[in-house]
Amino acid sequence: MLHEILLALSGHPSPLFEDGDLQQAPKGISSGRQVPLLSPSERSLLRSIGELSELHRKLRDHIERIASSHDSTICRAVATAIQQAHLARFQDKILEVEGKILTKDPSVVGAYDIVPLAGVVGEFEDWHRRMSWYWETTCFMQRVGMNSSNSSRSTGTALIDRLRSEQQTGFPDVEHAAIELSRVAETAWLRQLASWVLYGKLPAFGANDFYIKSSNIEAQESASFVKDKSLLPKFVSASTASSILLIGKSLNQVRRYGRQTKPLGATADQTISEADLTSAHLQQLTALSLPIVSAQLSRAISTIRLSLSRNVLQSLLPMQMILELLSCLKQFFLLERGEFAVTLIGESDNRLHARQQSMGRLLQQDPVKGLQGLSLKDAEFHQTLSQTWKTLAAQDEDVEDDILDFAQRHITFSAPVDYNSRPSTSDSVYGATLSLSYVAFNDLLFPKAVSLGLDVPPPLDLFISQKEIEIYASVNAYLLSLKRAHLRLSDLWRRTAARRDSSAARNISLLSTDARERTRERRVAMRKVWATCSAATFLLSETTAYLEGEIARESWSHFEDWVKEPLLSDEPDISQTMSSISTTPAASQRDPETLASGHRTFLASLTYALLLNDVPYTKQLRSLLGNVDSLIAFFNRLLEAQQKLDLEQDASGETGYTLEEEQRLSLELDRARKKVDSDLKSVVNRLRQLDRERTGSGRYLHTSPGDSGFEPWKGGGVDRLLMKLEFGRMVEGGFDIV
Structure with a gap:
C-alpha cells in the first residue's frame, strides 16, 4: 500500500482513491474506497493523502493547458514555473520519503521495520496548504473547463498584483512561493518593457498583455500609441508609466524620422553609438531587484529618460522647434497678435453678412433648397481662415514671418x-x-x-x-x-x-x-x-x-x-x-x-x-x-x-x-x-x-x-x-x- 500511496502522490491514478470533483478542491475530494483492515483513523489519514494526490494530478493537467494556450506570456511563464520548479519540489519530496523508507530512516520507519501511515502523512503535512494555494492561483489565471473565453482568463498584470498581495498572507511557505512566482512574472514583464524601452518596439510576444497599445498593429512605423491603464501593474507609478511611454515613443520616432547620433554641443570624441546607449540602458533594467521595488524602477526609468534626452532627443526635438510651437500658440491662440483676432472676426462677419443676403434671395426663389443650405459647412470655415491668412500676409508682405508660415x-x-x-x-x-x-x-x-x-x-x-x-x-x-x-x-x-x-x-x-x-x-x-x-x-x-x-x-x-x-x-x-x-x-x-x-x-x-x-x-x-x-x-x-x-x-x-x-x-x-x-x-x-x-x-x-x-x-x-x-x-x- 505504501507503494500505491507514493505513486498516487506522484500523480498516477491509484485504485486506493476515487476521483473527486476538484471544482471546489480540496473540499470536494471523495473519501476513497473502503479498504479492508484499516481503522477509522487510518482511513482518515488515507483520505488526506487522496486529497493531496488528486489535487496534484488535476493541478498538473490544468497547468499544462495554461502553459500551452493562455494568451498572456506572463501567465504562461508562471504556470511553467509552477510545473518545473514547485511541483518538481513536491516530486523530490516524494522521492525523499521513499528514500527514507528504503534506507529505514528512523524518522519514518519504526521498530520491526514498521512504517506508520501517520508518519508518511506527516511528511506531506506542509504541502496541503501550498498545493491548495497553487490550485487557487492557477484557477485565477484560467477557470477550470473554460479554455476559449477571454473573460475566464486573467491578464498578466492582474496576476502580478495578486502574487504581490499573496505575499502578505502570514504563512511563510505561501509567502515564499508567492515571492518566487512574482520574480518569474515580473521578469516576463520586464522583458516586455525592455523591448519598448530599449528599442521603441512593442513586445513581439504577448503585446496584448502590455499596457502600451498601438492603434495600427500591422504597421507600427505609422502607428500612434495609447496607454491601457487596466494593464498597468500597481507597482508602476503614473509618472513612471508616462516616462516609459515617452521613451518608447521617442525611440520609435527616431527610427521613423532619423536622428543625429551626435548630441547638440558635443565634440567629436564624445559621440556615443546607439549600441553603447542601448547597453547602458539595459544595465539599468538588469540591475533591478526582483520582486521589483517601485522606487528602484522609477529611478531606473528616470535615468534612462534623462540619458535619452541628452543623447537623442535634443537632436530629435531641439529647443528651436519647441519655441516655434509655443510662439504659434501664444500669438494665435492667446491672441498676442491682435491683428489676427481682428481680421478673423471681420472675415467671419463679412461671410455671415454675405451668406444672409444670398440665402435671403434663395429663400424667395426656392424655399426648400434655401432651407437645406442653411447649415454651415467646414468648407466655409476653411475659406474664412484662408482669407484671414491672405490678409495678414498682405500686411507683412515685406517681412519673412516663420511663425505665420508655421501657423498657416x-x-x-x-x-x-x-x-x-x-x-x-x-x-x-x-x-x-x-x-x-x-x-x-x-x-x-x-x-x-x-x-x-x-x-x-x-x-x-x-x-x-x-x-x-x-x-x-x-x-x-x-x-x-x-x-x-x-x-x-x-x-x-x-x-x-x-x-x-x-x-x-x-x-x-x-x-x-x-x-x-x-x-x-x-x-x-x-x-x-x-x-x-x-x-x-x-x-x-x-x-x-x-x-x-x-x-x-x-x-x-x-x-x-x-x-x-x-x-x-x-x-x-x-x-x-x-x-x-x-x-x-x-x-x-x-x-x-x-x-x-x-x-x-x-x-x-x-x-x-x-x-x-x-x-x-x-x-x-x-x-x-x-x-x-x-x-x-x-x-x-x-x-x-x-x-x-x-x-x-x-x-x-x-x-x-x-x-x-x-x-x-x-x-x-x-x-x-x-x-x-x-x-x-x-x-x-x-x-x-x-x-x-x-x-x-x-x-x-x-x-x-x-x-x-x-x-x-x-x-x-x-x-x-x-x-x-x-x-x-x-x-x-x-x-x-x-
Whole structure:
C-alpha cells in the first residue's frame, strides 16, 4: 500500500482513491474506497493523502493547458514555473520519503521495520496548504473547463498584483512561493518593457498583455500609441508609466524620422553609438531587484529618460522647434497678435453678412433648397481662415514671418469633433486638474460651434497632446468672443446715422412739429441704450485688457523664460560613464517630459487665472455676450426702420406698417438693453464674490512643482480687475449699472 500511496502522490491514478470533483478542491475530494483492515483513523489519514494526490494530478493537467494556450506570456511563464520548479519540489519530496523508507530512516520507519501511515502523512503535512494555494492561483489565471473565453482568463498584470498581495498572507511557505512566482512574472514583464524601452518596439510576444497599445498593429512605423491603464501593474507609478511611454515613443520616432547620433554641443570624441546607449540602458533594467521595488524602477526609468534626452532627443526635438510651437500658440491662440483676432472676426462677419443676403434671395426663389443650405459647412470655415491668412500676409508682405508660415501649415478652423488624441508625455500625469467650465464660447463667431485647432506634427507630440490643444481652443474662443463683443459695440459709435439725426442736414425750420417731436423722442429713448452700450464697452474693454494683457501675457512670459532657461546638471550621464568620458557640469535643455509637465502646470494655472473653470461666472458672461449680440441686432434693425420712415416722410408716403415696426423694434431694443444691464450687474457681482472666495491659498491654483520644478506666475488677482471697473462705475436712476 505504501507503494500505491507514493505513486498516487506522484500523480498516477491509484485504485486506493476515487476521483473527486476538484471544482471546489480540496473540499470536494471523495473519501476513497473502503479498504479492508484499516481503522477509522487510518482511513482518515488515507483520505488526506487522496486529497493531496488528486489535487496534484488535476493541478498538473490544468497547468499544462495554461502553459500551452493562455494568451498572456506572463501567465504562461508562471504556470511553467509552477510545473518545473514547485511541483518538481513536491516530486523530490516524494522521492525523499521513499528514500527514507528504503534506507529505514528512523524518522519514518519504526521498530520491526514498521512504517506508520501517520508518519508518511506527516511528511506531506506542509504541502496541503501550498498545493491548495497553487490550485487557487492557477484557477485565477484560467477557470477550470473554460479554455476559449477571454473573460475566464486573467491578464498578466492582474496576476502580478495578486502574487504581490499573496505575499502578505502570514504563512511563510505561501509567502515564499508567492515571492518566487512574482520574480518569474515580473521578469516576463520586464522583458516586455525592455523591448519598448530599449528599442521603441512593442513586445513581439504577448503585446496584448502590455499596457502600451498601438492603434495600427500591422504597421507600427505609422502607428500612434495609447496607454491601457487596466494593464498597468500597481507597482508602476503614473509618472513612471508616462516616462516609459515617452521613451518608447521617442525611440520609435527616431527610427521613423532619423536622428543625429551626435548630441547638440558635443565634440567629436564624445559621440556615443546607439549600441553603447542601448547597453547602458539595459544595465539599468538588469540591475533591478526582483520582486521589483517601485522606487528602484522609477529611478531606473528616470535615468534612462534623462540619458535619452541628452543623447537623442535634443537632436530629435531641439529647443528651436519647441519655441516655434509655443510662439504659434501664444500669438494665435492667446491672441498676442491682435491683428489676427481682428481680421478673423471681420472675415467671419463679412461671410455671415454675405451668406444672409444670398440665402435671403434663395429663400424667395426656392424655399426648400434655401432651407437645406442653411447649415454651415467646414468648407466655409476653411475659406474664412484662408482669407484671414491672405490678409495678414498682405500686411507683412515685406517681412519673412516663420511663425505665420508655421501657423498657416498647422492651424485649422472647423467644427470641434470628439476624437482620441494622439497620446504623448502630456497624456500622463496632471499635477493640476484641468476642469474647465462646460459653458461654450465657440458658437458666437458663427451660429454653429467652430474653434481653432492645431495639427501637432511629430516629434512635437512628445511635448504636447491634442487634449491640451483643445484647452487652448477653449481659451481662444473665450478671449475671441470678448474681443468680438467689444469691437461690435465700439463700432456703434462709428455709425454717423445712429448718433446724428438724418434731418440735421436739412433746414430745421422746414421740419414739421411732428418730425421735431419724433426726433426728440428718439434721442431721449436712445440715451439709456447709449449708456448701457457705454457700460458694456467699458467692462469688456477692461476685462479683455486684464485677461490678455496682464494674465495671459505675464503668465506666458514667465513660462517661456523657464523653458529657455538652460538646465545645469552635474549628474553623470550613464552613457558617458560607459564611454569613459569625463563628466563635467554642462548646460542643456530640459527633457521633453519635464517641459510637458511644466507646460501642463502652466496651462492649469492659466485657465484658473482666466476664470475659465468657474461655472457661475462663465454662465453669466456667456449670457451677457449673447444679449449684447441681440442688443446690437435690434439696434441696427431699428436704425434701418427709422431711416425708411424718414424717407417715406420725405416722399409724403408714410405708412402705418413702418410706424408699427419702429415701435415694435423700440420695445425689443429696450428689453435687450434691460437684459444687458442685468447681465452686467451679474458679472460684476460674481467677480466680487470670486474676490472674496479667492483669498489666501485660494488666490492662485494650488499646484505641485513635481518633477518639472516649474512654479507658475502668481500675480494679477481678481481685485485688480475690480479696481479698474470701480473707476468706470456709472449711476443711472440711483443704482449702479456696472
